[in-house]
Amino acid sequence: MSSVFRIAVDFIDAGILERDLVGELSLPPITTRRRWLEWQVLLLAVTFYCLPFVDLKTSNRLPGNESEVFQSFDQMLMITYSKIEAGRPADMFDGDFYSLVRGIEANPFVVDLDFPEPFTTSGLSADFGHMRLTLKVDPHLQGAAAPLHFEATSLTDVGEPHVELPFSGGPYLVRRVHVEIIDLDLAADDPAKIHIRELRFNP
Numbered sequence: 001m002s003s004v005f006r007i008a009v010d011f012i013d014a015g016i017l018e019r020d021l022v023g024e025l026s027l028p029p030i031t032t033r034r035r036w037l038e039w040q041v042l043l044l045a046v047t048f049y050c051l052p053f054v055d056l057k058t059s060n061r062l063p064g065n066e067s068e069v070f071q072s073f074d075q076m077l078m079i080t081y082s083k084i085e086a087g088r089p090a091d092m093f094d095g096d097f098y099s100l101v102r103g104i105e106a107n108p109f110v111v112d113l114d115f116p117e118p119f120t121t122s123g124l125s126a127d128f129g130h131m132r133l134t135l136k137v138d139p140h141l142q143g144a145a146a147p148l149h150f151e152a153t154s155l156t157d158v159g160e161p162h163v164e165l166p167f168s169g170g171p172y173l174v175r176r177v178h179v180e181i182i183d184l185d186l187a188a189d190d191p192a193k194i195h196i197r198e199l200r201f202n203p
Helices: 003-013 030-053
Strands: 066-072 075-081 084-086 101-103 109-121 123-128 133-141 150-154 162-166 172-183 195-202
Touching: 109 195, 123 133, 123 172, 133 162, 150 162, 172 195
Parallel strands: none
Antiparallel strands: 066 075, 075 109, 084 101, 101 195, 109 172, 123 162, 123 195, 133 150, 133 172
């Protein structure tokens, strides 16, 4: 069987070509070809749309966590985060103190943000539910191979902690930020219910 005929048979199996009543190969109706072309264009468009959210040089995805795309900071972000049982990832960045995310089991609770367009920030402000905690933040700078590292600890036993974490030496142009919140009131293997009210990047 010639290669040309083999390709034709494959196209028939895929519904691209049709046989007429006398067994001759013929092109499908114009509407069928147009629909096939539309699907190809749609697939190409989706592929190019997703490229800004995929860093092929770095393994950013964290096993056992969730990932999704959402809009914040005037752009579409890829966020990877520990599993949650209440709220939505966008609730951590909506400016509303009374909306929150509640994690399930994870300690530390991880938030990892990929920015298609790098942005400038000098630090992170954060609000949490009642707990003693350590906040760790690793900003990945535009053009830098290794991230910076900053952390702060809140040991207050009164009310709900507010943490200000300046990025010393900043502001910096940032393309990715990795955040970890550790509940210090729990043993390392104890399931946690970490409450995150707000994460705000300071200009």
